[in-house]
Amino acid sequence: MIIKKLKDKLLEKRYRVILVMAFLLLVGVVAIISRKSEMELRSLPFSPGEFKEIALTFDDGPDPMATPKILDMLNREGVKATFFVVGKMVEKYPELLRQVWKEGHDVGNHTYNHPDLTKLSREEILKELDKTRILVKKITGKYTYLVRPPGGRYDNKVILATTLSGYKMILWTDYPGDYGCSSSRLIYQRAVSGAENEGIILLHNGLDTTVEAIPRIISELKKRKYRFVTISDLMEEIRAKESVYFEKFEREQKARPLPLEMAVTE
Ligand SMILES: [Zn+2]
Numbered sequence: 254m255i256i257k258k259l260k261d262k263l264l265e266k267r268y269r270v271i272l273v274m275a276f277l278l279l280v281g282v283v284a285i286i287s288r289k290s291e292m293e294l295r296s297l298p299f300s301p302g303e304f305k306e307i308a309l310t311f312d313d314g315p316d317p318m319a320t321p322k323i324l325d326m327l328n329r330e331g332v333k334a335t336f337f338v339v340g341k342m343v344e345k346y347p348e349l350l351r352q353v354w355k356e357g358h359d360v361g362n363h364t365y366n367h368p369d370l371t372k373l374s375r376e377e378i379l380k381e382l383d384k385t386r387i388l389v390k391k392i393t394g395k396y397t398y399l400v401r402p403p404g405g406r407y408d409n410k411v412i413l414a415t416t417l418s419g420y421k422m423i424l425w426t427d428y429p430g431d432y433g434c435s436s437s438r439l440i441y442q443r444a445v446s447g448a449e450n451e452g453i454i455l456l457h458n459g460l461d462t463t464v465e466a467i468p469r470i471i472s473e474l475k476k477r478k479y480r481f482v483t484i485s486d487l488m489e490e491i492r493a494k495e496s497v498y499f500e501k502f503e504r505e506q507k508a509r510p511l512p513l514e515m516a517v518t519e
Contacts, residue, residue: 303451309470310401312401320346330467333359335485336353338362354393368403369404370406371407399421399488402422426447426453432457432459437461
Protein backbone atom coordinates (compact mmCIF):
# COMPACT_ATOMS: atom_id res chain seq x y z
CA MET A 254 0.00 0.00 0.00
CA ILE A 255 2.73 2.40 1.05
CA ILE A 256 4.75 1.43 -2.01
CA LYS A 257 1.74 2.08 -4.27
CA LYS A 258 1.18 5.51 -2.71
CA LEU A 259 4.84 6.35 -3.16
CA LYS A 260 4.65 5.16 -6.78
CA ASP A 261 1.53 7.31 -7.38
CA LYS A 262 3.21 10.31 -5.84
CA LEU A 263 6.28 9.83 -8.00
CA LEU A 264 4.12 9.40 -11.09
CA GLU A 265 2.15 12.48 -10.16
CA LYS A 266 5.39 14.41 -9.74
CA ARG A 267 6.69 13.09 -13.04
CA TYR A 268 3.50 14.16 -14.80
CA ARG A 269 3.79 17.57 -13.24
CA VAL A 270 7.38 17.85 -14.49
CA ILE A 271 6.31 16.69 -17.95
CA LEU A 272 3.46 19.22 -17.99
CA VAL A 273 5.77 22.05 -16.95
CA MET A 274 8.32 21.01 -19.58
CA ALA A 275 5.64 20.82 -22.26
CA PHE A 276 4.42 24.27 -21.28
CA LEU A 277 7.94 25.71 -21.42
CA LEU A 278 8.49 24.07 -24.78
CA LEU A 279 5.26 25.62 -26.10
CA VAL A 280 6.27 29.06 -24.81
CA GLY A 281 9.66 28.61 -26.46
CA VAL A 282 8.17 27.60 -29.81
CA VAL A 283 5.73 30.54 -29.79
CA ALA A 284 8.57 32.91 -28.91
CA ILE A 285 10.75 31.54 -31.71
CA ILE A 286 7.90 31.77 -34.24
CA SER A 287 7.11 35.39 -33.31
CA ARG A 288 10.78 36.32 -33.34
CA LYS A 289 11.23 34.56 -36.68
CA SER A 290 8.36 36.43 -38.28
CA GLU A 291 9.79 39.72 -37.04
CA MET A 292 13.19 38.86 -38.39
CA GLU A 293 11.84 37.65 -41.70
CA LEU A 294 9.96 40.91 -42.16
CA ARG A 295 13.02 42.94 -41.41
CA SER A 296 15.65 40.92 -43.20
CA LEU A 297 14.25 40.78 -46.71
CA PRO A 298 16.86 42.46 -48.87
CA PHE A 299 15.74 45.29 -51.09
CA SER A 300 16.34 44.64 -54.73
CA PRO A 301 15.47 47.05 -57.50
CA GLY A 302 12.22 46.13 -59.22
CA GLU A 303 12.22 44.37 -62.54
CA PHE A 304 9.13 46.09 -63.89
CA LYS A 305 8.99 49.67 -65.03
CA GLU A 306 5.89 50.32 -63.01
CA ILE A 307 5.03 52.94 -60.47
CA ALA A 308 2.15 53.56 -58.08
CA LEU A 309 0.77 56.94 -57.12
CA THR A 310 -0.75 56.92 -53.63
CA PHE A 311 -2.77 59.62 -51.88
CA ASP A 312 -3.14 59.69 -48.09
CA ASP A 313 -5.52 61.37 -45.65
CA GLY A 314 -8.67 61.53 -47.79
CA PRO A 315 -11.33 61.57 -48.79
CA ASP A 316 -11.18 65.34 -48.63
CA PRO A 317 -13.96 67.54 -50.09
CA MET A 318 -11.48 70.09 -51.45
CA ALA A 319 -8.61 67.98 -52.74
CA THR A 320 -10.05 64.58 -53.69
CA PRO A 321 -12.39 65.77 -56.52
CA LYS A 322 -9.50 67.75 -58.06
CA ILE A 323 -7.11 64.78 -57.80
CA LEU A 324 -9.73 62.49 -59.37
CA ASP A 325 -10.23 64.96 -62.16
CA MET A 326 -6.46 65.07 -62.89
CA LEU A 327 -6.14 61.30 -62.80
CA ASN A 328 -9.13 60.88 -65.11
CA ARG A 329 -7.72 63.35 -67.56
CA GLU A 330 -4.38 61.49 -67.60
CA GLY A 331 -6.01 58.03 -67.70
CA VAL A 332 -4.12 56.96 -64.57
CA LYS A 333 -5.32 54.72 -61.74
CA ALA A 334 -3.99 55.45 -58.25
CA THR A 335 -4.42 54.22 -54.69
CA PHE A 336 -6.13 56.19 -51.93
CA PHE A 337 -5.23 55.39 -48.32
CA VAL A 338 -8.32 56.68 -46.57
CA VAL A 339 -8.98 57.73 -43.00
CA GLY A 340 -12.11 56.14 -41.48
CA LYS A 341 -13.53 59.27 -39.91
CA MET A 342 -13.21 61.10 -43.23
CA VAL A 343 -14.96 58.20 -44.99
CA GLU A 344 -17.83 58.53 -42.50
CA LYS A 345 -18.11 62.25 -43.30
CA TYR A 346 -17.70 61.96 -47.07
CA PRO A 347 -18.85 58.50 -48.13
CA GLU A 348 -19.89 59.74 -51.57
CA LEU A 349 -16.29 60.78 -52.29
CA LEU A 350 -14.98 57.31 -51.53
CA ARG A 351 -17.77 55.89 -53.70
CA GLN A 352 -16.54 58.09 -56.54
CA VAL A 353 -12.90 57.03 -56.00
CA TRP A 354 -13.94 53.38 -56.19
CA LYS A 355 -16.33 53.85 -59.12
CA GLU A 356 -13.59 55.49 -61.13
CA GLY A 357 -11.46 52.38 -60.78
CA HIS A 358 -8.94 53.45 -58.16
CA ASP A 359 -7.58 51.24 -55.41
CA VAL A 360 -8.41 51.85 -51.75
CA GLY A 361 -6.22 51.25 -48.71
CA ASN A 362 -6.64 51.76 -44.98
CA HIS A 363 -5.01 54.73 -43.22
CA THR A 364 -6.66 53.97 -39.81
CA TYR A 365 -9.83 55.53 -38.36
CA ASN A 366 -8.46 58.45 -36.31
CA HIS A 367 -5.01 58.86 -37.88
CA PRO A 368 -3.09 58.15 -34.65
CA ASP A 369 0.56 57.25 -34.14
CA LEU A 370 0.12 53.46 -34.08
CA THR A 371 3.32 52.90 -32.10
CA LYS A 372 1.61 54.57 -29.13
CA LEU A 373 -1.31 52.13 -29.15
CA SER A 374 -1.82 48.63 -27.77
CA ARG A 375 -2.27 45.69 -30.14
CA GLU A 376 -6.04 45.77 -29.52
CA GLU A 377 -6.25 49.50 -30.18
CA ILE A 378 -4.24 49.16 -33.41
CA LEU A 379 -6.60 46.49 -34.70
CA LYS A 380 -9.64 48.52 -33.65
CA GLU A 381 -8.35 51.47 -35.71
CA LEU A 382 -7.82 49.26 -38.75
CA ASP A 383 -10.90 47.05 -38.48
CA LYS A 384 -13.24 50.03 -38.11
CA THR A 385 -11.99 51.56 -41.37
CA ARG A 386 -11.88 48.20 -43.16
CA ILE A 387 -15.59 47.69 -42.37
CA LEU A 388 -16.48 51.25 -43.43
CA VAL A 389 -14.67 50.78 -46.75
CA LYS A 390 -16.43 47.45 -47.33
CA LYS A 391 -19.84 49.11 -46.80
CA ILE A 392 -19.09 51.54 -49.63
CA THR A 393 -16.97 49.56 -52.06
CA GLY A 394 -18.32 46.09 -51.30
CA LYS A 395 -14.77 44.88 -50.80
CA TYR A 396 -12.49 44.56 -47.80
CA THR A 397 -9.10 46.16 -48.16
CA TYR A 398 -6.13 44.73 -46.33
CA LEU A 399 -3.65 47.35 -47.51
CA VAL A 400 -2.53 49.54 -44.61
CA ARG A 401 -0.43 52.64 -44.46
CA PRO A 402 0.45 53.63 -40.89
CA PRO A 403 -0.02 57.39 -40.24
CA GLY A 404 3.27 59.26 -40.58
CA GLY A 405 4.88 55.98 -41.66
CA ARG A 406 5.35 55.24 -37.96
CA TYR A 407 5.64 51.62 -37.00
CA ASP A 408 7.55 49.30 -34.70
CA ASN A 409 7.66 45.55 -34.13
CA LYS A 410 4.33 45.63 -32.28
CA VAL A 411 2.63 47.41 -35.20
CA ILE A 412 4.18 45.02 -37.73
CA LEU A 413 3.08 41.95 -35.80
CA ALA A 414 -0.41 43.25 -34.99
CA THR A 415 -1.08 44.11 -38.63
CA THR A 416 0.61 41.26 -40.47
CA LEU A 417 -0.61 38.51 -38.14
CA SER A 418 -4.15 39.78 -38.75
CA GLY A 419 -3.75 39.59 -42.51
CA TYR A 420 -3.08 43.27 -43.16
CA LYS A 421 -0.24 44.27 -45.46
CA MET A 422 1.72 47.36 -44.52
CA ILE A 423 2.52 49.55 -47.47
CA LEU A 424 4.99 52.38 -47.06
CA TRP A 425 6.61 54.14 -49.99
CA THR A 426 9.85 54.46 -51.89
CA ASP A 427 9.47 58.06 -53.00
CA TYR A 428 8.20 60.92 -50.83
CA PRO A 429 8.42 64.32 -52.52
CA GLY A 430 7.44 66.10 -49.31
CA ASP A 431 4.20 67.55 -50.66
CA TYR A 432 2.61 67.86 -47.24
CA GLY A 433 2.65 71.54 -46.41
CA CYS A 434 4.91 72.31 -49.40
CA SER A 435 3.98 75.54 -51.16
CA SER A 436 5.91 74.84 -54.37
CA SER A 437 4.38 72.48 -56.92
CA ARG A 438 7.63 72.67 -58.89
CA LEU A 439 9.58 71.31 -55.93
CA ILE A 440 7.05 68.51 -55.42
CA TYR A 441 7.34 67.61 -59.10
CA GLN A 442 11.16 67.67 -59.08
CA ARG A 443 11.47 65.53 -55.97
CA ALA A 444 8.82 63.07 -57.17
CA VAL A 445 10.47 62.40 -60.52
CA SER A 446 14.00 62.29 -59.15
CA GLY A 447 12.96 59.62 -56.63
CA ALA A 448 11.07 57.52 -59.20
CA GLU A 449 12.21 53.93 -59.69
CA ASN A 450 10.96 50.57 -60.92
CA GLU A 451 8.09 49.18 -58.83
CA GLY A 452 8.21 52.36 -56.81
CA ILE A 453 5.50 53.89 -54.67
CA ILE A 454 5.05 57.66 -54.59
CA LEU A 455 3.45 59.14 -51.48
CA LEU A 456 1.28 62.23 -51.93
CA HIS A 457 -1.58 63.72 -49.91
CA ASN A 458 -5.17 64.85 -50.28
CA GLY A 459 -4.05 68.26 -49.16
CA LEU A 460 -2.85 71.48 -50.73
CA ASP A 461 -3.47 72.69 -54.28
CA THR A 462 0.29 72.49 -54.87
CA THR A 463 0.00 68.69 -54.83
CA VAL A 464 -2.87 68.82 -57.32
CA GLU A 465 -0.91 71.17 -59.57
CA ALA A 466 2.14 68.89 -59.51
CA ILE A 467 0.21 65.76 -60.53
CA PRO A 468 -0.05 66.32 -64.33
CA ARG A 469 3.66 67.20 -64.59
CA ILE A 470 4.69 64.17 -62.52
CA ILE A 471 2.53 61.88 -64.64
CA SER A 472 3.66 63.35 -67.92
CA GLU A 473 7.38 63.10 -67.05
CA LEU A 474 7.06 59.53 -65.77
CA LYS A 475 5.12 58.54 -68.88
CA LYS A 476 7.95 60.00 -70.94
CA ARG A 477 10.33 57.79 -68.99
CA LYS A 478 8.13 54.81 -69.97
CA TYR A 479 6.70 54.08 -66.54
CA ARG A 480 3.37 52.32 -66.41
CA PHE A 481 1.06 53.51 -63.64
CA VAL A 482 -0.36 50.75 -61.48
CA THR A 483 -2.34 50.49 -58.27
CA ILE A 484 -0.88 48.99 -55.10
CA SER A 485 -3.04 45.88 -55.57
CA ASP A 486 -1.61 45.45 -59.10
CA LEU A 487 1.89 45.88 -57.76
CA MET A 488 1.34 43.43 -54.91
CA GLU A 489 -0.09 40.89 -57.31
CA GLU A 490 3.03 40.99 -59.41
CA ILE A 491 5.64 41.13 -56.71
CA ARG A 492 3.92 39.10 -54.03
CA ALA A 493 7.16 37.39 -53.12
CA LYS A 494 8.75 40.70 -52.29
CA GLU A 495 5.80 42.25 -50.53
CA SER A 496 7.80 43.36 -47.49
CA VAL A 497 10.33 45.14 -49.61
CA TYR A 498 8.92 48.53 -48.72
CA PHE A 499 9.82 48.15 -45.05
CA GLU A 500 13.47 47.77 -45.93
CA LYS A 501 13.49 50.57 -48.40
CA PHE A 502 11.81 52.85 -45.91
CA GLU A 503 14.12 51.83 -43.04
CA ARG A 504 17.18 52.51 -45.11
CA GLU A 505 16.28 55.75 -46.77
CA GLN A 506 13.52 57.48 -44.89
CA LYS A 507 13.69 56.52 -41.26
CA ALA A 508 16.74 58.66 -40.68
CA ARG A 509 14.51 61.70 -41.13
CA PRO A 510 11.11 60.89 -39.66
CA LEU A 511 8.12 62.66 -41.07
CA PRO A 512 5.92 64.94 -39.04
CA LEU A 513 2.71 63.10 -38.24
CA GLU A 514 0.76 64.93 -40.86
CA MET A 515 -2.66 65.90 -39.65
CA ALA A 516 -4.59 67.01 -42.66
CA VAL A 517 -7.46 65.26 -40.96
CA THR A 518 -9.23 67.81 -38.86
CA GLU A 519 -12.76 68.09 -37.62
ZN1 LIG B 1 -1.60 60.47 -43.07
